[in-house]
Amino acid sequence: MNDLLNQKFQLIGGLLKETRKILIASHQNPDPDAVASVLTLNYVFKGMGLASFPYLPNAPAKSLDFLPGFSDIKTEVNSFEPDAMFCLDYGDFRRLRLPAHLSEKQDCRIVTIDHHLESDQRGEIRVLEPEASSTSEIIYRWLKYANIEINKDIATLLLTGIFSDSGGFCHIATTSQTLNIVSELLLKGASLNKIAKQTLDFSKPLNLSRAWGYVLARIKLDQETGLAYSWVTPADLNRFEAGLADFDGITNIISAVSRISVGLFLVEYENGKIKGSLRSEPIGGKNVAQMVKTLGGGGHPYAAGFNQEGTVEEVLKKVLNLIR
Secondary structure, eight states, X not given: OOHHHHHHHHHHHHHHHTOSEEEEEEOSSOOHHHHHHHHHHHHHHHHTTOEEEEEOSSOOOGGGTTSTTGGGOXXXXXXXXXXXXXXXXXXXXXXXXXXXXXXXXXXXXXXXXEOXXXXXOOSSEEEXXXXXXXXXXXXXXXXXXXXXXXXXXXHHHHHHXXXXXXXXXXXXXXXXXXXXXXXXXXXXXXXXXXHXXXXXXXXXXXXXXXXXXXXXXXXXXXXXXXXXXEXXXXXXXXXXXXXXXXXXXXXXXXXXXXXXXXXXXXXXXXXXXXXEEEEEOGGGTOOXXXXXXXXXXXXXXXXXXXXXXXXXXXXXXHXXXXXX
16 A cells, blocks of 8 residues: 555544544446445444435445445435535546535535546545556555454445456456455455345346347447447336336446447436446457546546437437547
């Protein structure tokens, strides 16, 4: 662990001594790493006797309801007035979708912990570690530095975040340090089998199995760029009774069709409002995080997302132009 990281962890400890009420937030359409990170800090802060408010702008996937503290998650902030906010795994501050009275709050201290590339992260303390497999891995490092006990519940949360964001330990950010951490979390009682089943397993209710089949059946390959892509519309979501979180992981499958190993999945979740997800592999040599910057998005070199207004055809054209 480097000296600069230790200094930032020390500053977090000092801030916590001066704080009583903390809001913990992560990005819209939260993935397992975002959910696990928020719940880990909520668990730890409650154990410290602090008033903790775990906030996500959208409800996470129901498959994650096995996580300790899952029922504590709030999707609205009403009268809670925090002294500090811990903002996790978000890349761009807008993705937190904080209500105006909090995003503009002047007397609230902000801490960011994130493994996205530096972008519009905010805070007097910003722990940015793009080389880490996940935000959960960074939080593990802080817990070890602060000498906070990692019990079975915390181990389950952290391992879920690490396992999911590393693509089951297949992504390039998985290091020997990552696997050493995983080994310790397993020794603490976390079940890798259960976590894998809940996060990467393809067994789904009939309606979602049909939804995935529909999306995969309509994959198209742009011959000029090599981009593989698919999409869903509001009518599709209604037809299959599906939401954004129900398609988590499908872009990885779409990218496998591409000869340049780049896949795009577009979800028109409301008329004229589109969420895009891009995935790539090192072999393709495409930095998708760099691509989506001009679209107001962010992420990692091999996994990035963005939001746009317009039709599926219009947004697809923008992405194709970026690849060209």
